[in-house]
Amino acid sequence: MSTPSAFPELASASTPTGGRADLRPQNIKDAVIRLAGNSQDGIQTAGALLARLAGRSDQEVMTYMTIPSTISGGPSIFQVRIGSGEVLSAGDEADFLVAFYQHSYQDHINFLKEGGVLLYDSDQVQPDLNDKRFLYVGVAITGLTVEALGGTAKDKGKNIFVLGLIAAIFHLDAEKLMGLIRERFGGKKESLVNTALIAFQAGYSYPVAGLLARRYEFEVRPKTTGRAQVTMDGNQALAYGLIAAGVRYGAGYPITPWSTVMETLRSELPKYGGLFVQAEDELAAVSLALGFSYSGYLAVTGSAGPGISLKTEAIGWASMAEIPLLVVNVQRGGPSTGLPTNVEQSDLYQAVFGSHGDSPRVVLAAANVEDCFYIALEAARIARKYSTPVFILSDGSLATRIEAFDEPDLKSIMQDPRPDLTPRADGFKPYPIEDITKHAPPGTRMLGGKYPVVTGLEHDEFGHPTGRPALHMAMTAKRRRKLRQLADELPLPEIYGSPDAETLIVGWGSTFGPIREAVDLARSRGKSLASLHLRHLHPLPNGLDGIFARFKRIVVAEMNDQGIYGFGQLATLLRARFCDPKIQSLTKTDGLTYRIKEILQGVLQ
Amino acid sequence: MSISDSTQQTIAPEPAKLTKKALTADHPTWCPGCGDFAVLAAFYKVLERRQLPHENIVTLAGIGCSSRFPYFVNSHGAHFIHGRAVPLASGVSLARPDLHVFLFGGDGDGFSIGGNHLDHGARKNIRMTYVIMDNFVYGLTKKQTSPTSPVGYKSKTDPTGAIDQPVNPIKKLLAAGATFVARTHATQINHMIQMIERAMDHDGFSVIECLSECVEFYPGAFDPANPRKGGEFKLIDEKKWDGTPEDEARHDVTDELAAYRLANIPFPGLFGVFFESDRPTKNAMERKWVESSRKKLGDPSDLELLQSTFDRMK
Numbered sequence: 001m002s003t004p005s006a007f008p009e010l011a012s013a014s015t016p017t018g019g020r021a022d023l024r025p026q027n028i029k030d031a032v033i034r035l036a037g038n039s040q041d042g043i044q045t046a047g048a049l050l051a052r053l054a055g056r057s058d059q060e061v062m063t064y065m066t067i068p069s070t071i072s073g074g075p076s077i078f079q080v081r082i083g084s085g086e087v088l089s090a091g092d093e094a095d096f097l098v099a100f101y102q103h104s105y106q107d108h109i110n111f112l113k114e115g116g117v118l119l120y121d122s123d124q125v126q127p128d129l130n131d132k133r134f135l136y137v138g139v140a141i142t143g144l145t146v147e148a149l150g151g152t153a154k155d156k157g158k159n160i161f162v163l164g165l166i167a168a169i170f171h172l173d174a175e176k177l178m179g180l181i182r183e184r185f186g187g188k189k190e191s192l193v194n195t196a197l198i199a200f201q202a203g204y205s206y207p208v209a210g211l212l213a214r215r216y217e218f219e220v221r222p223k224t225t226g227r228a229q230v231t232m233d234g235n236q237a238l239a240y241g242l243i244a245a246g247v248r249y250g251a252g253y254p255i256t257p258w259s260t261v262m263e264t265l266r267s268e269l270p271k272y273g274g275l276f277v278q279a280e281d282e283l284a285a286v287s288l289a290l291g292f293s294y295s296g297y298l299a300v301t302g303s304a305g306p307g308i309s310l311k312t313e314a315i316g317w318a319s320m321a322e323i324p325l326l327v328v329n330v331q332r333g334g335p336s337t338g339l340p341t342n343v344e345q346s347d348l349y350q351a352v353f354g355s356h357g358d359s360p361r362v363v364l365a366a367a368n369v370e371d372c373f374y375i376a377l378e379a380a381r382i383a384r385k386y387s388t389p390v391f392i393l394s395d396g397s398l399a400t401r402i403e404a405f406d407e408p409d410l411k412s413i414m415q416d417p418r419p420d421l422t423p424r425a426d427g428f429k430p431y432p433i434e435d436i437t438k439h440a441p442p443g444t445r446m447l448g449g450k451y452p453v454v455t456g457l458e459h460d461e462f463g464h465p466t467g468r469p470a471l472h473m474a475m476t477a478k479r480r481r482k483l484r485q486l487a488d489e490l491p492l493p494e495i496y497g498s499p500d501a502e503t504l505i506v507g508w509g510s511t512f513g514p515i516r517e518a519v520d521l522a523r524s525r526g527k528s529l530a531s532l533h534l535r536h537l538h539p540l541p542n543g544l545d546g547i548f549a550r551f552k553r554i555v556v557a558e559m560n561d562q563g564i565y566g567f568g569q570l571a572t573l574l575r576a577r578f579c580d581p582k583i584q585s586l587t588k589t590d591g592l593t594y595r596i597k598e599i600l601q602g603v604l605q
Numbered sequence: 606m607s608i609s610d611s612t613q614q615t616i617a618p619e620p621a622k623l624t625k626k627a628l629t630a631d632h633p634t635w636c637p638g639c640g641d642f643a644v645l646a647a648f649y650k651v652l653e654r655r656q657l658p659h660e661n662i663v664t665l666a667g668i669g670c671s672s673r674f675p676y677f678v679n680s681h682g683a684h685f686i687h688g689r690a691v692p693l694a695s696g697v698s699l700a701r702p703d704l705h706v707f708l709f710g711g712d713g714d715g716f717s718i719g720g721n722h723l724d725h726g727a728r729k730n731i732r733m734t735y736v737i738m739d740n741f742v743y744g745l746t747k748k749q750t751s752p753t754s755p756v757g758y759k760s761k762t763d764p765t766g767a768i769d770q771p772v773n774p775i776k777k778l779l780a781a782g783a784t785f786v787a788r789t790h791a792t793q794i795n796h797m798i799q800m801i802e803r804a805m806d807h808d809g810f811s812v813i814e815c816l817s818e819c820v821e822f823y824p825g826a827f828d829p830a831n832p833r834k835g836g837e838f839k840l841i842d843e844k845k846w847d848g849t850p851e852d853e854a855r856h857d858v859t860d861e862l863a864a865y866r867l868a869n870i871p872f873p874g875l876f877g878v879f880f881e882s883d884r885p886t887k888n889a890m891e892r893k894w895v896e897s898s899r900k901k902l903g904d905p906s907d908l909e910l911l912q913s914t915f916d917r918m919k
């Protein structure tokens with residue numbers, strides 16, 4: 001939650017020094033630490049270690065990073081928000097900014113809260129000390145790192161030096177952190193582990209006490225769930241969710257920000273007896289995945305928007321031939337090559353409508369990193385039950401964001417990946433008009449002696465091509481009907497916040513956290529506000545109109561353009577579905593995640 | 606237990622002998638006289654001879670006249686989209702070693718819209734048997750120039766005669782790394798049967814270019830190789846490895862450069878096996894990776910594996 005600065009009582013750099021033990025501890029609940037440098041400095045590594053430590057300490061954590069879409073690096077940030085309470089967003093403003101370079105300072109100083117701390121590399125940065133809004137802590141990070149490591153390392157290792165500094169300032173568990181450093185660098189050369197540990201020790205033993213009047217300790221809140229936390233990014237959660245869902249085969253092509261899902265599956269699936277293929281292009285990737293699914297193993301393909309565009313024809317085949325398929329779209333800014341390393345939710349129309357012909361498909365969107373895991377299970381369940389393509393929408397912010405969440409109860413959720421090859425009785429129909437298609441994969445004995453052909457041509461119940469008008473009508477209805485049946489079984493999402501509020505914010509995907517935080521903040525200021533999060537976007541669950549009826553205003557907040565008619569993509573779908581003029585739209589296209597105040601300003605204007 | 610070992614095999618009554626009758630499905634929609642009828646007949650013959658388990662035969666295709674094939678064979682089958690049949694078949698082949706994957710298509714599907722996939726299927730050496738019925742014309746869309754139409758061929762898109770140099774299918778396949786490359790002619794049924802049998806016995810990406818006349822839009826195209834029409838069906842003289850002096854001059858199917866030279870012989874060219882190599886398949890290499898990684902991990906259950914991964918993320 002956006003609270004007043006966690007650092008209200010910092011002394012200036014000139015405060016008389018004392019030993020660290022002399023410092024009065026100050027308990028904090030929530031801190032946003034932004035590391036700003038260049039992408040080659042390893043600030044992601046330092047930030048990820050902090051996030052993992054928080055996860056291991058049963059704290060809530062969320063990270064946010066930007067990566068330049070250039071080949072050889074450039075300015076980059078990694079932001080870690082650690083909290084003892086619920087952490088819903090990566091934070092609008094930083095409590096603590098670490099600036100490695102002058103440009104880092106200049107670009108990010110305005111993200112620092114008033115009263116926040118600027119920790120800067122005094123070898124590289126000359127801050128404007130006359131700006132009294134902030135507290136300044138200069139440490140010769142470059143020089144001290146070189147001094148500590150000596151030799152050829154140069155300033156490589158200053159990320160870990162800074163991690164040591166942060167550990168000292170926030171009174172973090174140094175032993176645990178050193179353990180994490182050993183795990184992180186352990187697979188590499190022994191000398192690398194040692195170098196990292198020396199850099200960490202050098203930072204940790206730096207007399208920060210001389211610079212700060214307080215040491216900060218996170219409040220310890222005993223956890224109630226009794227489950228350990230796991231810490232990972234959204235793409236990892238998605239990949240492992242697919243494995244838990246019984247997905248053993250897939251194919252893809254490299255594209256940011258999807259690639260790491262593919263890389264994880266390529267390394268992991270063979271361990272489970274499966275396979276992920278790096279295909280020659282996106283069209284081959286989706287076709288391979290359909291080959292896997294046709295052969296009886298529910299398969300996945302994925303990409304970002306440009307790649308999904310290329311897969312579109314084959315996904316239409318999956319709708320027509322009624323082959324189950326999971327299609328992951330880790331959305332980035334579009335159209336065309338667009339903003340490869342930024343975030344946008346502008347591929348919803350593509351997911352829902354992106355095909356020639358009437359081609360029903362299912363669209364789900366993940367809310368946060370934890371949900372990336374569970375949405376994969378939900379998508380696989382639907383794909384199998386309804387023999388249909390299912391889109392999983394994630395985005396560039398979820399892809400790289402690290403969060404800690406309760407370890408899933410794998411024993412109760414792991415799905416059996418094996419194809420059903422039990423012989424099928426005489427009279428088997430691959431496309432029964434009155435029932436949901438359940439294919440007999442190749443290798444299945446057909447006891448009536450008649451073997452099925454699956455096809456993208458319009459067909460009769462046996463799969464024979466036909467252009468008969470009555471059959472095209474009946475089969476189009478069959479494919480549509482199964483999604484209506486799915487809608488009947490979908491749970492209605494719960495209202496968050498004040499049920500008696502005038503305004504309901506509706507969101508989907510990664511705006512889940514920021515919208516909830518906005519509701520919390522509004523309510524803490526005495527304003528009533530409510531929100532509703534949609535995981536199932538197509539089909540929509542039944543009964544949303546009943547929820548909407550309770551509010552005076554429905555504002556759909558999403559990260560895409562308002563379009564020609566003034567409404568974002570979900571807002572347009574909801575208006576088309578419910579014909580309700582109360583449904584309004586809040587959109588943005590800056591390629592960045594929502595800040596809490598943007599939502600509040602937009603909604604409560 | 607890797608998943609391919611654990612597919613649910615069920616015991617059912619002993620299957621009847623695989624006859625032409627059991628293999629026949631819909632009556633082909635091809636024009637009377639189309640070369641593709643003969644290819645279908647040859648395929649039935651091969652399946653009758655081989656007596657593969659009926660349920661393990663898979664017939665796949667993309668789009669085109671010849672790609673209607675799966676409807677005419679009573680086997681598991683899929684009729685996919687234009688040009689992407691090779692990756693579809695690759696998925697089936699890689700996931701299901703128990704299946705016999707047969708892929709049928711035409712020159713447009715294989716060399717034009719699907720040309721890139723042909724190259725990569727060949728390069729990766731994915732196990733399947735692919736028969737490309739090459740008729741030098743787009744028939745389904747009624748006479749447009751195809752990637753194999755010879756220069757000068759008059760079509761609806763080249764009314765004054767084709768001007769683009771055609772693809773040489775054999776050279777394309779050799780360059781891409783196909784491990785079995787053969788050529789046959791739809792009027793030579795015994796040769797077709799022989800080539801299909803050799804192709805399906807080959808452990809790898811095996812491709813047969815089968816000249817198959819489009820009687821509607823390119824009649825007589827392959828007469829120069831049809832003895833009954835005054836042409837000559839010239840076979841590749843393969844080495845017999847019998848140590849005789851005349852064997853010296855014969856074609857060694859493992860000699861890639863010699864295969865190129867034979868492929869350069871002008872139309873109607875030669876028929877038979879141009880090239881065959883025993884390079885390991887992707888199927889085998891991926892399987893090896895699966896086996897070695899599972900062995901290293903001590904053959905854990907799926908649950909144990911994922912749990913241990915999550916334990917490392919705590």
